[in-house]
Amino acid sequence: MSQLKFKSNAIYGAGLGLRASHYQEVLSSKPNIPWFELLADNYMSDGGLPIERAHKIRQNYPITLHCVGMSLGSCDPLNINYLTRLKALSEKLEPAYISDHLAWASIDGQYTHDLLPLPYNAHTLDHMCERISKVQEFLGRTILIENPSSYLTFEESDMTEWDFISQMAKISGCELLVDINNIYVSSINHKFDPLHYVASLPAEKVKELHLAGFTKMDNYLLDTHSEKVHPPVWQLYRAAIKQFGATPTLIEWDSDVPDFATLHQEALTAERHMWALSQ
Amino acid sequence: MNLKKWQQDFYQGIFHPSQNNIQLACQGINTTGNLSASQRLDIYRDSILGGITDGLSGVFPVCENLVGSQYFSHMLTDFLKQNPSYSPDLGNYGALLPNYIAQFKPAKDLVYLPEVAKLEWLWHKAFNASDVHNNNAAIYTLEQLASITENEQGRIQFVLQPSIQLMQSDYPIHLIWEMNQDNYDGQKQVDLNEGEVNLLIFRAPDYSMHINPLNKDEFIFYQALQAGLIFLDIAKLTFTAPIETLLAPAIQSGLIIGFNIA
Numbered sequence: 001m002s003q004l005k006f007k008s009n010a011i012y013g014a015g016l017g018l019r020a021s022h023y024q025e026v027l028s029s030k031p032n033i034p035w036f037e038l039l040a041d042n043y044m045s046d047g048g049l050p051i052e053r054a055h056k057i058r059q060n061y062p063i064t065l066h067c068v069g070m071s072l073g074s075c076d077p078l079n080i081n082y083l084t085r086l087k088a089l090s091e092k093l094e095p096a097y098i099s100d101h102l103a104w105a106s107i108d109g110q111y112t113h114d115l116l117p118l119p120y121n122a123h124t125l126d127h128m129c130e131r132i133s134k135v136q137e138f139l140g141r142t143i144l145i146e147n148p149s150s151y152l153t154f155e156e157s158d159m160t161e162w163d164f165i166s167q168m169a170k171i172s173g174c175e176l177l178v179d180i181n182n183i184y185v186s187s188i189n190h191k192f193d194p195l196h197y198v199a200s201l202p203a204e205k206v207k208e209l210h211l212a213g214f215t216k217m218d219n220y221l222l223d224t225h226s227e228k229v230h231p232p233v234w235q236l237y238r239a240a241i242k243q244f245g246a247t248p249t250l251i252e253w254d255s256d257v258p259d260f261a262t263l264h265q266e267a268l269t270a271e272r273h274m275w276a277l278s279q
Numbered sequence: 280m281n282l283k284k285w286q287q288d289f290y291q292g293i294f295h296p297s298q299n300n301i302q303l304a305c306q307g308i309n310t311t312g313n314l315s316a317s318q319r320l321d322i323y324r325d326s327i328l329g330g331i332t333d334g335l336s337g338v339f340p341v342c343e344n345l346v347g348s349q350y351f352s353h354m355l356t357d358f359l360k361q362n363p364s365y366s367p368d369l370g371n372y373g374a375l376l377p378n379y380i381a382q383f384k385p386a387k388d389l390v391y392l393p394e395v396a397k398l399e400w401l402w403h404k405a406f407n408a409s410d411v412h413n414n415n416a417a418i419y420t421l422e423q424l425a426s427i428t429e430n431e432q433g434r435i436q437f438v439l440q441p442s443i444q445l446m447q448s449d450y451p452i453h454l455i456w457e458m459n460q461d462n463y464d465g466q467k468q469v470d471l472n473e474g475e476v477n478l479l480i481f482r483a484p485d486y487s488m489h490i491n492p493l494n495k496d497e498f499i500f501y502q503a504l505q506a507g508l509i510f511l512d513i514a515k516l517t518f519t520a521p522i523e524t525l526l527a528p529a530i531q532s533g534l535i536i537g538f539n540i541a
Contacts, residue, residue, distance in 0.1 A: 041367065041368055041369075042370075044368055045368075045370065045407035045408075046407065046408060046409035046410075046413070046441075047407070047408055047409040047410035047413055047441070048406055048407045048408065048410070048482065048486065049406070049482075049486040050407075051410075052410075052486060068367075069367030069368065070367075071367065074286065075282055075283035075286055079367055082367045082368075104286060105367070106367065107283070107286040107287055107289075107290050108287065108290070109363075109365055110290060110363035110364065110365065111363075111364045111365065111366060111367055111369075112290065112293065112327045112331075112364075113327070113330050113331055113334065113364065113367075113369045114323065114326055114327045114330055116286075116289065116323065118282075119280065119282070119307070123282065124282065127282065151314075151319050151322040151323065152308050152309065152316070152319035152320070152322075152323075153308070153309045153311070154280070154307050154308060154309065155280075155307050155308070155309055156280045156307055189312075190311075191311075191312065219312070219313040219314055219318075220313075220314065220322070222322070222326075
């Protein structure tokens, strides 16, 4: 990426996940947001308005491409068609980062369109690292891997998620997108110390953070991205900023999406914490 | 635990939750805290089926509006089981829903519903079709028509812009579609006995979407173009109007974007 078509692709501060209901406002009022995350899977069709809008957004803002379709933990072969489209999109939009999840989404070519859990052991570690390396080679760049929220654990897991992720980053060379809300949700669902999780991650590998709201169910927390960031997640975020420094942070809101001003306020809150704690 | 086998079992436990499949999917899952392994599987099932249903609601909003969200979800229960999604892009899922609705006995009285579903799917395809400037289907531009020899004229194969979709229906589904749009404030009644309609669905260069009724001549003409017929063969088809009166507006409106010589 020696010759950028756009002014810059570097990101800093607190960005927002771009949602279809906000396109118009973002394009017309050009709000003072440092960067946007685009869900790459929404921009992989052959043409049309979403791609045109993505181009326009990119002319005004740096972006990241976040994916849900690599299915990195699946035992299927990698989907080369998907990766080819992603690579083409990346060449058009020049994102700061491309990310996907520590999860699987498909088996026998059948997609669940969800992020499903994996047992954390040496076998899965080899499997993930091999596939991350192949993707990085195909795309010609390092990718970021995000920790999932989860609702089950496996008898065959013999390492913690934070150990698994740290080793995965070391072996595969990938970098990390740390979802603070996911850590908190999983810590309640599986009863571990979220502060210990954050403290155990390799700070030099952490390039981006995610924040979102969960929904409290009867016996567990559900990662719905449908509410404001909850107080204990802000608390964990502050610990993360102390640990990782001022790391680009994204507010995710996918269901019951509020008006743009509400989202913007969440981003400003994140920035206040970020700048106060990273001085 | 073989990871591939467990992923296959998990998939079956989600989409085909018989007692045996749930048991297989739950093997190796810890039962801790307040939730059993199968309750944990239920969380994933709700999330997966809910996510795909939301995706289909986005593609078929008029159908959902016509039957209500609850009925729409109920109608999809078996569809999701019987029709796996084979693309990582959820937007590619749903092509088979119109046929499924046509066979869905509880909705058999809503005779127009499968047709509305088909219209919504074609609208969705047109919305996401490739852009004209990225399309290499036509070798020659329309400006080059003037330099075509008489000998070549019959072998001209006109190329339609890539978003164009055609459909026929026994019911005035374009009116049903229109009155289920957010900004509609017209009459709220449709006469299902109005007779069949021929529809042209396309995305204009300014990205606006259009559903235009066609007369029989126009429909046959666009169908022939879409099938790639050469002009000589199109001219042999039966039209009530002179073929020039069909060709000229198609070119002027930008629906024909270029041509090839067969």
